[in-house]
Amino acid sequence: MANEINHFQEIISHCKEYGYIFQSSELYDGLSAVYDYGQMGAQLKKNLRDEWWKSMTQMHDNIVGIDAAIFMHPTVWKASGHVDNFSDPMIDNKDSNKRYRVDHLIEAHAETLGKIEADALIAEMDKLLSSDDLAGLKNLIESNKIKCGISKTSNWTDVRQFNLMFSTQIGSVAEEADTIYLRPETAQGIFVNFLNVQKTGRMKIPFGIAQTGKAFRNEIVARQFIFRMREFEQMEMQFFVRPGTQMEWYNYWKDARKKWHESIGIPSEKLRYHDHIKLAHYADAALDIEFEFPFGWKELEGIHSRTDFDLSQHAKFSKKKIQYFDNDLNTEGKPYGNYTPYVLETSVGLDRLFLTVISLAYQEENWTKEDGTEDSRVVMKIPAKIAPIKLAILPLLKKDGLPEIASELMNQCKSKFHCFYEEKDAIGKRYRRMDAIGTPFCVTIDHQTKEDNTVTIRYRDTMIQERINMNDVLNVVSNAIV
Ligand code: GAP
Secondary structure, three states, X not given: OHHHHHHHHHHHHHHHHOOOEEEOOHHHOOOOOOEEEOHHHHHHHHHHHHHHHHHHHHOOOOEEEOOOOOEOOHHHHHHOOHHHHOEEEEXXXXXXXXXXXXXXXXXXXXXXXXXXHHHHHHHHHHHHHHOOOHHHHHHHHHHOXXXXXXXXXXXXXXXXXXXXXXXXXXXXXXXXXXXXXXXXXXXXXXXXXXXXXXXXXXXXXXXXXXXXXXXXXXXXXXXXXXXXXXXXXXXXXXXXXXXXXXXXXXXXXXXXXXXXXXXXXXXXXXXXEEEOOOOOOOOOEEEEEEEEEOOEEXXXXXXXXXXXXXXXXXXXXXXXXXXXXXXXEOOOOOEEEXXXXXXXXXXXXXXXXXXXXXXXXXXXXXXXXXXXXXEEEEEEOOOOOOOOOOEEEEEOOOOOOHHXXXXXHHHHHXXXXXXXXXXXXXXXXXXXXXXXXXXXXXXXXXXHHHHHOEEEEEEOOOOOEEEEEHHHHHHHHHHHOO
């Protein structure tokens, strides 16, 4: 594990060095648990978002996408239960004044124990968390002599619940202003638009509404880089079904979502399911799709059977009827009539998916060359279809008409996919830079190109180079990124 954590530090540094991710407001010493995506990161993130959007809205003819506002009427969060229930048990160390999320504090302690003791501790914690036994959790921390990492003491406050929503004011003058929240999930923007979309889109159940967008949570222990952030992006889909069919659809989406992760290059053995013991206030079944991050197995995506909780709550708080008239026949030949649909939710964090992709892609390779000398490289083996830049076009020299031929190729390809042009430095150095960025194909234009219109194409993963006709470059790359 120690080595893996070190490796994780190298991934973080690499992301900064090659324009993937920067600490937010770094100029002012940064803002904790908030990150900016650089020129490479923003493109990779967009590619992942586009893949998800396509798989939901283009590949399913019964799923449509929306883009709801971040600000919502404050009653939305009362109705959804977030005002009363969206909190985590926290504990403060009285000597260091440091606040911890109780589950993180206990989990970190469990990592220092042997497997049997650790499993017993986590099982006990899960039991106490699921019964909201705050005093029991404090006892567990004390009886295990868990210490604060800063003060090294066990001088703890009682365990208390802290709401994770950020609030702000809307309105021009303080007296008129209303407190509103930055949304902690995108899902509610879908629920409050259920009737709008169903009616205007003439949607028939079962159908889904998908959305991507920012969400905000005042995470107390925000750590592990972009794994747990205060501002992050979610890709959520709410699938509306007939009551009583929810388990069938739960199993469908459980399977479909894992397959989707595999389709973007995440190996099956790096993914697993984890059923929830403690269900959220809205769910009758829930599981996580976990990924084996460099720091252990953690949640990547949640699949939740949310019952009719959200639509019923919004109907109650808005005093409006939110129902669906189902005029299809059921198996007994009776019409269903009006009902409140049940909901299956798939919810994946885009930043977590990003972290998954770069953790898998980052590789340090060493080898012995034919002449007996050692060589090495850092390469990001990002699958070609999501890599930020697909093709680097590299004239061997800055003269003899080679840049002009390279520009011609750029003009042929750049409307189809992202290309990168570079003429500076020795070719080996340019290849290494493209490996580090994760560009799957490099094409070099040299003097032979002028004679026979061939170029050297170099494949990032194998480093194999071959000569192909310049007219074939567009097809080779296009075929690899579909
Ligand atoms: N609408 C349901 C919902 O929000 P969740 O399990 O709290 O469920 C869904 O969040 C996904 O959002 C998680 O699986 C994770 O990928 C991502 N996520 C949640 N909190 C996050 C945070 N603080 N930073 C980054 N991603 C987060």
